[in-house]
Amino acid sequence: xxxKILPLLFLPFAAFGQATTQQxxxxxxxxxxxxxxxxxxxxxxxxxxxxARVTPKDYVIDLGSGDGRNVIAAARRGAQALGVEYNPDMxxxxxxxxxxxxxxxxxKFVQGDMFEADISRATVLALFLLxxxxxxxxxKFLGLRPGxxxxxxxxxxxxxxxxxxxxxxGDCVSWCTAYLYIVPANVAGTWRLPExxxxxxxxFRKLSGTLTANGQTLxxxxxxxxxxxISFTAGMARYEGQVKGKEMSGKVSGRVxxxxxxxxxxx
Numbered sequence: 001x002x003x004k005i006l007p008l009l010f011l012p013f014a015a016f017g018q019a020t021t022q023q024x025x026x027x028x029x030x031x032x033x034x035x036x037x038x039x040x041x042x043x044x045x046x047x048x049x050x051x052a053r054v055t056p057k058d059y060v061i062d063l064g065s066g067d068g069r070n071v072i073a074a075a076r077r078g079a080q081a082l083g084v085e086y087n088p089d090m091x092x093x094x095x096x097x098x099x100x101x102x103x104x105x106x107x108k109f110v111q112g113d114m115f116e117a118d119i120s121r122a123t124v125l126a127l128f129l130l131x132x133x134x135x136x137x138x139x140k141f142l143g144l145r146p147g148x149x150x151x152x153x154x155x156x157x158x159x160x161x162x163x164x165x166x167x168x169x170g171d172c173v174s175w176c177t178a179y180l181y182i183v184p185a186n187v188a189g190t191w192r193l194p195e196x197x198x199x200x201x202x203x204f205r206k207l208s209g210t211l212t213a214n215g216q217t218l219x220x221x222x223x224x225x226x227x228x229x230i231s232f233t234a235g236m237a238r239y240e241g242q243v244k245g246k247e248m249s250g251k252v253s254g255r256v257x258x259x260x261x262x263x264x265x266x267x
Contacts, residue, residue, distance in 0.1 A: 044168040052149040
């Protein structure tokens with residue numbers, strides 16, 4: 001009789017042991033600390049990386065990296081990439097997938113809070129976050145080096161004008177739109193040109209202001225700022241150039257032609 005009872009007694013313990021060793025499997029809609037997890041379609045992941053023009057020279061970061069698909073896809077393109085994810089089970093899963101894909105040398109994952117993460121090394125951010133999350137992160141985004149690219153899935157960054165909007169094709173049926181932003185140089189303030197002073201106001205990449213030269217104050221028009229590239233029209237002259245810290249320079253055409261250079265004045 002004992003021999004018949006023992007298997008029944010041990011069956012629950014065996015089943016429990018199997019359950020505890022079962023690998024973690026995420027599911028769409030899984031709750032998290034700041035967002036629920038919904039996977040980005042793989043076709044949109046590739047579209048996002050295409051829009052950001054990711055190359056092996058890039059350092060890509062995903063905040064709230066989930067199962068790591070953005071990071072792993074970037075690593076497949078030769079980029080160094082980092083995923084910051086609060087759920088330790090997701091981190092472990094991402095590492096297993098990266099190992100299986102043969103990119104664990106380039107795709108790294110850490111457990112952490114997206115709002116506390118150091119993103120200063122990023123040349124590209126590939127994100128799927130809620131608008132409120134991105135509003136809280138805007139100051140950090142602006143702290144990135146001019147020219148850094150931010151590509152987002154589904155949601156725009158409030159108050160910022162995207163450089164490009166892209167849609168994934170193929171069999172993508174939901175979460176198929178991405179938005180690209182390029183972090184602009186900070187040019188707000190007064191700049192001294194040989195012919196006068198250029199005063200600029202800035203709202204992300206939107207510019208307004210005046211150029212005071214030869215006793216005239218001209219309002220600038222058709223002003224554009226993309227990363228370090230700047231262009232604007234003042235009067236009959238078109239200025240195009242690059243921002244390099246406290247200096248910017250380039251070519252001027254129209255009423256006059258040649259080169260121009262400006263130096264930022266102390267505020």
